[in-house]
Amino acid sequence: QKEVEQNSGPLSVPEGAIASLNCTYSDRVSQSFFWYRQYSGKSPELIMSIYSNGDKEDGRFTAQLNKASQYVSLLIRDSQPSDSATYLCAVNRQGGSEKLVFGKGTKLTVNP
């Protein structure tokens, strides 16, 4: 089983819709969870971090974490064409300054 799994997509949604991106992880001791956005030809950009069970909202973005199910998701409300990118889920396997393990990413396309 891969450490961090994401649906590779592509995921296509119409402008204004909710985009739902999912990620599962295998290591139960994981403590920190991140979503990065990567535009084509660019480096990853942090958009959300979440550390405890439940929801965390930041503008149009909501991260959801369920440690019992080893599941983390990202919801993008009112999707815009500018949200079209690859979204990478990353998991920090231990608390503190430990390495990130990345999923393969989900490519999102928002159609005008």
Next chain:
Amino acid sequence: SAVISQKPSRDICQRGTSLTIQCQVDSQVTMMFWYRQQPGQSLTLIATANQGSEATYESGFVIDKFPISRPNLTFSTLTVSNMSPEDSSIYLCSVETQGDQPQHFGDGTRLSIL
């Protein structure tokens, strides 16, 4: 957040040569990391750059191929040695400004080997 400058932004190199990539941060950071992103793939950690000591390499990566330096808290280099076409990738520096803080990435170095 910290400003991370990575140089060069891209290069085309000949097989068998070596290239050193620099990562400069505008403030002191606790941790610096080097990742590789092969075409169409996600990020894979090469090593953690340790200030004043040898880097900590991940499985599959060795110091002879990817020597790393970190002389201080704001600067690190990654050398890709004896390059082959399989080394064509984007190489990314990331930093953690404090413990338990998310990592932020530099703009990356696009490397092509002919």
